[in-house]
Amino acid sequence: MIAGDDATRASVTVRAPAKINLHLGVGALGAGGFHPLATVYQAIGLYEDVTVSDQQDWSVHLTGEADLDLADVPVDESNLAVRAARALCVHHGLTDHAARIEIRKGIPVAGGLAGGSADAAATLLALDRLWDLRTSDEDLLRLGADLGSDVPFALLGGTATGLGRGEEVAPLEDGGDWWWCVVPHAEGLSTPAVYRHFDELSGDGVPPPAVPDELRRALASGDPERLAAQLHNDLQAPALDLRPELRRTFDDGVAAGALAALLSGSGPTVLLLCADQAGVHEVRRAMVEAGHERAVVAPGPVPGVHEVVYENAPDTRNLR
Structure with a gap:
């Protein structure tokens, strides 16, 4: 299951992986302005960490690895993480909720590794846990698909096929490390x-x-x-x-x-x-x-989005 059933907490941190495409087949541009895709995704061990906490208004705060250029990452409501948060609120009919979204980036920006999609997927799960919304896996995947082609896979992780615009994901047998x-x-x-x-x-x-x-x-x-x-x-x-x-x-x-x-x-x-x-x-x-x-x-491959629990010290991470 992607979604969890934990009680509401002061803050929640969720980690999401980078994606790569082992195969990316692209069709002709369609009437809707999209290219049909047939791809094989794999999640790899580069990560974004998203921490959310209740706040009166929406805000985005960025940190990252020293060699990452974050200048082109928006910190306003055009950030895909905020769009994901708002979509989750609309889905649940929440009109009085907002959050501080802290993103620690470890995936190169504009590098073909879907860091923004990872942020969106992590935000969906983090807010679901923070507010104890118990959103179904199917609804999380649908919300992700509405946000962008790579978001559903960031939720799923592992190795998977992607059809349509890439958002129609299905797990794929993978016997390798x-x-x-x-x-x-x-x-x-x-x-x-x-x-x-x-x-x-x-x-x-x-x-x-x-x-x-x-x-x-x-x-x-x-x-x-x-x-x-x-x-x-x-x-x-x-x-x-x-x-x-x-x-x-x-x-x-x-x-x-x-x-x-x-x-x-x-x-x-x-x-x-x-x-x-x-x-x-x-x-x-x-x-x-x-x-x-x-x-x-x-x-x-590595798993998709998952909560990170810090115990005793910030550098001691128990993943679940």
Whole structure:
């Protein structure tokens, strides 16, 4: 279950993971202004922590890892976390509730890792726990889908397929413990710009997207080399065309020993799949030596949103 049944408390902290796309198939732009997607999501061990507490008016407060640029993250009511909070209030008919929303960011901004969606998912669960609303899983997922394509998956976590705009999620069998070297970039990449360039490069006759059966089998097998051969992203070519300097990151990753290099979502973060835990640390070390100082190690899959309970000291975390 996503939702909980704890009693109301003074504050609640919820953690939500970053997402990557092991496969991102993109269809032709539809009449509604959206591209149909067929994707395979995986949640990895980079996180956002959202703490909520009762307050007379809505407010957003940001902190983050030292190397994250938070300048473009809104702190007004356009922040997706506030939109999630308001949607939850509307769902329950709450007209006199508001909260202080504290977001500690650990996911690169505008990096194709869905940090904003993670914030929204964490806020939904945190406020549900804070106010003891007991929202059903189905309603949380529906609220998430209304907020953005990646929000339902942030609630679910693990490994899952995503259809429609990506919001129609279903768990997928995954027999592996995967190790990723995640290489973010200081300059973000506009998702709408990448999709527009996809349309320009693709022209007419884009086939309907689908999740390949061989990818499903590779995940079930737990074999990293088999998975490496199946990684794919339809947005990779247009993103690299817009940002050709990213090709160096791909080349450096393969030279460092990665089994495969893949763009995360619309970029610009590059994902390097490695053979095992020892191998990923070797790859990261080589990437740092090659000048990619922000490279980090992340395991996958990991759970979706979950409450964080601090006991005795702030650095002692018991997750449940």
